[in-house]
Amino acid sequence: MLGRVNHIAIAVPDLAQATATYRDVLGARVSQPQALAAHGVTVVFVELENTKVELLEPLGADSPITAFLEKSPSGGMHHICYEVDDILAARDQLKASGLRVLGDGNPKIGAHGKPVLFLHPKDLNGTLVELEEV
Numbered sequence: 001m002l003g004r005v006n007h008i009a010i011a012v013p014d015l016a017q018a019t020a021t022y023r024d025v026l027g028a029r030v031s032q033p034q035a036l037a038a039h040g041v042t043v044v045f046v047e048l049e050n051t052k053v054e055l056l057e058p059l060g061a062d063s064p065i066t067a068f069l070e071k072s073p074s075g076g077m078h079h080i081c082y083e084v085d086d087i088l089a090a091r092d093q094l095k096a097s098g099l100r101v102l103g104d105g106n107p108k109i110g111a112h113g114k115p116v117l118f119l120h121p122k123d124l125n126g127t128l129v130e131l132e133e134v
């Protein structure tokens with residue numbers, strides 16, 4: 001079921017500051033910010049040789065990462081995104097195995113214009129997992 005790691009995400013309180021650190025201190029290539037109102041976050045992607053790091057900050061009053069940042073004000077590892085070739089088949093198989101799919105259970109279009117889903121962190125060793133269909 002699982003393909004490559006598409007990205008590892010870090011929630012940050014200040015996206016501009018985190019972007020400057022990765023770009024100017026770590027010398028990494030960082031994409032332009034994408035405001036994803038439907039997801040309540042603004043993101044950039046740090047382009048690496050073998051995967052990407054997604055830096056994300058809250059967007060709007062109902063951001064799903066607000067509580068996370070209240071618990072970890074300086075930010076922290078937020079989720080890992082695995083690639084799958086058929087997100088609906090993966091969803092149905094995981095639900096049949098008892099894993100909880102977040103939201104209404106239907107994929108939404110993510111930052112890469114591809115369908116994504118999230119699985120409850122409590123079902124995966126305290127780790128929020130995102131699936132992205134590629």
Ligand SMILES: CC[C@H](C(=O)O)C(=O)SCCNC(=O)CCNC(=O)[C@H](O)C(C)(C)COP(=O)(O)OP(=O)(O)OC[C@H]1O[C@@H](n2cnc3c(N)ncnc32)[C@H](O)[C@@H]1OP(=O)(O)O
Nearest residue numbers: 039041064067068078102110111112116118121126127128
């Ligand atoms: C899709 C666009 C983009 C992309 O890649 O294309 C993105 O990745 S957008 C990323 C932002 N969107 C999401 O994260 C959507 C899925 N997330 C959620 O629905 C919530 O964040 C949720 C339900 C995972 C947690 O929400 P919240 O913290 O408000 O709820 P709780 O306080 O009830 O948390 C329950 C329980 O889970 C623990 N928790 C929360 N977040 C994480 C996390 N990132 N990793 C691990 N564990 C997490 C939280 O501490 C609670 O644990 P407890 O022991 O009960 O205190």
Ligand SMILES: [Co+2]
Nearest residue numbers: 009054081130
């Ligand atoms: Co993500």
